[in-house]
């Protein structure tokens with residue numbers, strides 16, 4: 100048996116049973132692929148089920164507001180995925196009659212669909228023999244064939260892609276892509292691969308050379324950007340005496356675009372409290388921290404994103420009537436029950452949960 104036949108045979112016996120694998124419906128496969136980018140399978144599965152329940156077809160997704168989509172996405176991170184998915188759904192509904200294009204070359208023109216996702220959809224839904232090359236494929240093939248070219252370079256990437264192109268069978272390309280995915284996460288894992296029980300252990304060049312840990316070869320090391328967020332929960336009461344506080348919607352080309360957060364003073368370093376309270380940010384708001392009745396740091400949290408580390412400090416402040424008026428010039432006012440329904444990053448949600456509104 101050749102490599103692909105053995106791999107697919109292994110997959111038929113051991114592959115994970117997942118709802119989007121029991122269908123060739125391109126919409127289902129598309130949603131699952133977008134959710135599973137940068138997301139663990141167990142976490143992604145529950146989001147997939149919720150998403151499909153709320154938006155069972157492309158027309159319902161296209162008809163939703165961005166806030167409704169972000170609300171379902173909340174907690175998954177990488178919110179640009181949800182925004183792009185939503186925009187692409189509108190495009191499919193308006194320009195393709197609700198049916199996804201059938202080739203990877205056309206799919207890749209839709210927003211948020213890169214070469215990997217296009218190949219996954221085209222192979223699984225439409226039977227196109229195109230490999231879906233991701234980190235799993237780089238790792239597995241670079242180990243089995245001892246590819247010494249760095250996968251950070253286009254030459255290294257192209258080498259792996261060519262290998263995959265030569266291996267993918269015409270009859271079951273979708274199964275081949277899913278098999279490589281499962282094999283990479285269940286057997287040829289990033290750390291502690293199960294070489295002793297691996298069906299390729301006798302052919303695998305990395306194993307033969309006792310150098311499994313060397314592959315995939317990488318030349319670049321990315322360092323995470325450090326960011327320091329000082330969030331303020333400015334809380335007061337409305338004219339009926341009910342608790343209210345201020346939020347803002349993130350804009351610009353940055354993380355968490357269009358999600359809601361508390362008023363934010365971002366810094367390039369961890370500022371001691373005295374520095375926070377002397378910061379010119381207060382002048383731009385037109386107020387002085389002394390106008391707040393109480394201000395105290397409530398909690399600190401470190402939040403890790405792929406290329407960024409957010410060090411968040413969360414202050415809680417009681418504001419008087421005058422400060423309420425000033426803050427309304429800069430931020431939106433909300434109530435706890437309304438804030439629950441707004442899309443917000445996981446970090447903000449975690450910070451919010453420590454607030455006691457009693």
Ligand code: SF4
Pocket residue numbers: 239242243286287288292293294295297298299300303305306311
């Ligand atoms: S022998 Fe080890 S390194 Fe080689 S393919 Fe199998 S699990 Fe991966």
